[in-house]
Amino acid sequence: MLERLNEAMEYIERHLDETVDVAEAARIAATSEYHLRRMFSALAGMPLSEYVRRRRLTLAGAEVLADHDTLLEIAVRHGYGSGEAFARAFRAMHGVGPGEARRTGAALSSQSRMTFRLTVEGSSDLRYRVVDKPDFAVVGFKARVPLVHSGPNRAIVDFVRGIGPEDRQRLEKLADQEPHGMLAVCDDLDPSRAEGTELDYYQGVITSASALDAHTGASVLPVPAGTWAVFTTSGPAPQAIQNLWRDVFTEWFPSNPYRSRPGPEILRTRLSPGGTEAEAELWLPVERERGRPS
CATH class of the missing domain: 3.20.80.10 (Regulatory factor, effector binding domain)
Structure with missing residues (x-):
């Protein structure tokens, strides 16, 4: 189960620059979309949609600091329809707007890639x-x-x-x-x-x-x-x-x-x-x- 779940996570990572098809991720994990969302939330401590959002904004933050593309180009590439929407989401995660981050080289937050491992602890006898x-x-x-x-x-x-x-x-x-x-x-x-x-x-x-x-x-x-x-x-x-x-x-x-x-x-x-x-x-x-x- 965990191996298939990690394959689904790899699929999500490869598709962060486009629409993530959660139904396809569930198919890779050999389960239902409903169960995948519930399983991910329990294991990761956050909803799957929030993880995808935070991963996209992590990648966007690196691109903002790299100063190669315009802020609007970065916004569109990561699924935001306007610079304003991108700026709001960026500030919510990083605590600073993308323009200010680029000008000042501010420290940004980072959502690491998630993988799941089995740890044998014997913590509960269900x-x-x-x-x-x-x-x-x-x-x-x-x-x-x-x-x-x-x-x-x-x-x-x-x-x-x-x-x-x-x-x-x-x-x-x-x-x-x-x-x-x-x-x-x-x-x-x-x-x-x-x-x-x-x-x-x-x-x-x-x-x-x-x-x-x-x-x-x-x-x-x-x-x-x-x-x-x-x-x-x-x-x-x-x-x-x-x-x-x-x-x-x-x-x-x-x-x-x-x-x-x-x-x-x-x-x-x-x-x-x-x-x-x-x-x-x-x-x-x-x-x-x-x-x-x-």
């Missing part, structure tokens, strides 16, 4: 199972919130606190299959999974269509039948849960014949009385990678 589930529905209360990679998500905390105990009890009576109880469900995430991008967040339960007939007043997310990988963890909250998400994409997916597929991500959490410790069960939609052994 416990998981694979479940085939028929279609079901998420029913609950819904909010549009920003994505936060580390630390508490204040928008989610405030949203959950606003749900009354009677509403919770009414929802919990509808839960008729696993994962049981009140759940956190994330859907419609931006493919880049960049910090601050928005997603649909549900506080709700998993239920069948027959149970839905008796319920009104909440949002409903239909989920088709499919395969799910289920992971469990325990430890300090929220670090243990955020580390589980990281380990799944940096360790489990590269080591197993599965890839992520579009669908909601479901988290069942039970907190200690003081709220400092958590036991969690994470359900992710997956599919088998074609051509990889079991």
Whole structure:
């Protein structure tokens, strides 16, 4: 998997001076475009689109300092339709405009080329199972919130606190299959999974269509039948849960014949009385990678 991923990175590097076809990069990596974006974000700590942008601006910075071409020629070569757009992007990365950088020989930032290597650390022992589930529905209360990679998500905390105990009890009576109880469900995430991008967040339960007939007043997310990988963890909250998400994409997916597929991500959490410790069960939609052994 890592060898193919590095071949995809080489393809991206060769095409920085034109439109990078992410679908072709995914084909080289022998995976889906959706999974490539998610895998890259988890491994690299930034969205693939951000990496491509930073690599282009790194090369553009070297060309600005070389003083061989006009700034507009450099801008166009790296995909910017105007000098103004190029100057804004250049300043955002390097902290100085291209004209000033050329005049003063200012120090610039550099995004190094990325390659991926397997490091054997034994840092985590991921416990998981694979479940085939028929279609079901998420029913609950819904909010549009920003994505936060580390630390508490204040928008989610405030949203959950606003749900009354009677509403919770009414929802919990509808839960008729696993994962049981009140759940956190994330859907419609931006493919880049960049910090601050928005997603649909549900506080709700998993239920069948027959149970839905008796319920009104909440949002409903239909989920088709499919395969799910289920992971469990325990430890300090929220670090243990955020580390589980990281380990799944940096360790489990590269080591197993599965890839992520579009669908909601479901988290069942039970907190200690003081709220400092958590036991969690994470359900992710997956599919088998074609051509990889079991």
